[in-house]
Amino acid sequence: MTDTPLPLAGIRVLDIATFIAAPYAAAILGEFGAEVIKVEQPQDGDTFRHFGSITGRDGDSLMWLSEARNKTSVTLDLRKPEGKALFLRLAAKADVVAENFRPGTLEKWGLGWEELSRINPGLILLRISGYGQTGPYRDRPGFARIAHAFGGLSHLAGLPGGVPVTPGSTSLADYMSGLYGAIGVLVALRHRDATGRGQVIDLALYESVFRALDEIAPAFAMFGKLRQREGAGTVNACPHGHFRCGDGAWIAIACTTDRMFARLCDAMGRPELAGDGHWGLLRDRLAARDGVDALVTAWTESRTRDEVMRLCLEFEVPAAPLNSIADIFADPQFQARDNLLKVLDPTLGEVVVPGVVPKLSATPGRVDHLGPRLGDGNARVYGELLGLTPEELAGLKARNVI
Template identity: 55%
Template sequence: MIECYREDMVERECDPEQGQRKPRQVLAGVRVLDIATFVAAPFCGTILSDFGAEVIKIEQPGGGDSLRKFGTITECGDSLVWLSEARNKKSITLDLKSPEGADILRKLVERSDVVLENFRPGTLEKWGIGFEALRKINPRLVMLRVSAYGQTGPMRNEPGFARIAHAFGGLSHLAGEADGPPVVPGSTSLADYISGMWGAIGVLLALRKVDVDGDGQSIDIGLYESVFRLLDEIAPAYAKYGTVRNRMGPDTVNVAPHSHYRTADDKWIALACTNDRMFGRLAVVMGRPELAGHPNFSTSKARSDRLAETNGIVSDWVSRLTLPDVLAACGAGGVPCGPVYTIADIFTDPQYLARNNFVEVEDDRIGPVTIPTALPRLSDTPARFRHTGRALGADTAEVLGQLLGIDADELTRLHDGGVL
């Protein structure tokens, strides 16, 4: 028997006549020290670990990362989000505030490539393990630094979470109905995940530079910046024309119809006509081909100027059809349209199933757990799943023993002294 891997990234045993030996993962050989908490910087580590990096999660002795208690708590005492997002990482405990703990970290840094952190700016410097101190130990070191407002500026020392980043970054103001309050834009952790993705991009760019000239560097990301960078034209539109975009519910600026509509069977569909050709196709599908040539509806600007009227025409048509009928009609007519799904809908959708967008894996403490499949999909060096988020300190002895040669007696002393 040899190992092979399905496209759903789960390790399997398979027959040697049918399976193939797995290729080396693209980040194999990269060692990452994840000393961060919650989601933002740690999600960068999740992405890197999915593609082969050895990610060592370093947690405070006793309680560990607060993410363990965030969300739905399972029978093992850790949350589902921990089991999913701490996957593939080794877990060790280490008190970085203690001199011995900081010294052990320095020794690990000598043997590592990347450090991920999201403490308030200045915290690691206070403990003697800031970037400038650590790069003297390892000039090739790459350090990702995620904080609420970044390492500089008048708010650098202020605390913050994703919800605050959504508000400060301009996203919350855009989310909600026009006459209602700003609302949560989907997930309260959105800015955290986005920052982790930007962080992964930064780490890979920095590692490329290390390959070129051998010099590491730090990567500075503020949570609010991760959100602000994605808000299309609101900055140039304000700077040039003084335009302040406000809440529009499910609608958007400059394009119509581009919204959500209720069907006859009380479902919702998302429909997008981003140019005049698409609206022409929709007009035919609705049985109103004359609309495409009417001066009130023939251009995006005309339709946007008459947003309520345009939406009313589409809403009236959709409201007389069931969801399957709307989808079929739009599909046949080449009009972009899709259902507004709940997670229950997602779990039965054939597209999700065909793409293996979620997969059931085995956790050694609680049994089967369903998690999202890793992205992106690489044809030759795909992501692989090795294990769910580990129990606190499960790999302390292995990591410190193998990397630093710390024996069992010393591990016991360090543990009894609160360092581990």
């Protein structure tokens, strides 16, 4: 923690979302200086607090501690008239509101864009939902797994003819949507700088996944190509996959160009395979994919992974070990880049969380503290920002408004 000014200092974000996507967008903004006020339900708080591995700090999870980094927590029941009134007062002093309820929820509470923009014309509203605010599916619930399926990713993941899978069993769509959401906020802030006007950012979870599927859409539209599951391989390059080594470990090798394949052939001691009449051209390798992969597999299985990596590095072949989290913790690259950040919590001691991405040379982001305790900012936010007295706060708490 340092006192170096960050580029988003002075920007205030109200995070009224839950789980990952919109809260992740808010966390990114917070890493670069924005004040992020996390609005939670009184008593139990955000459901995300208790999702994942539970710690000894008030039952908060590691997911919460990591993804709610740098935020201040206030409790507020938006469904109650007094809660709505307080939120509108907060929104009048905010730059961004981030939400990921089903479309129409904020409107039902009287907190839709019409009301928010009336009291704060410069406000930016980030709305992330499963299917977006428009379209025939707008009212459907959605989570990352649903987005992976609907957006086309799960269809492509898994073995040919096998069960489609979610890559890594991760919430990839949530994190991708959070990134797009943060980008949207930054663009909207730039627009506001020029015009003084805020706007709505409408983002669907499935869109973030679909946008990342390279040429699949134009290839289908132009040529009728329907890509199927390729297992560990890829459709446009060969060899380009995961290969088992002699010690049982796995390595990724990616020969995207003919020159890269020639280097691999040199590493394998088979330079003739990259010559004329063999597999020197990509089209020939694609036509003989099974044979190429079998040859590379025979080579990797004859050596340990460390030996394969050494040869790939020596001949400048793009390769990497398939790291487990244990491998990652032991790898010097992750240490050198501060990818494993140690943050001190007063109750739990040192907690390791993923570091800040991206790295800026003049104004690097930072993690000042882990996810907050429930309501830790009530006195400051309601007292200093809205001017409520201790007696008023006590009354609101007694009525379960905060």
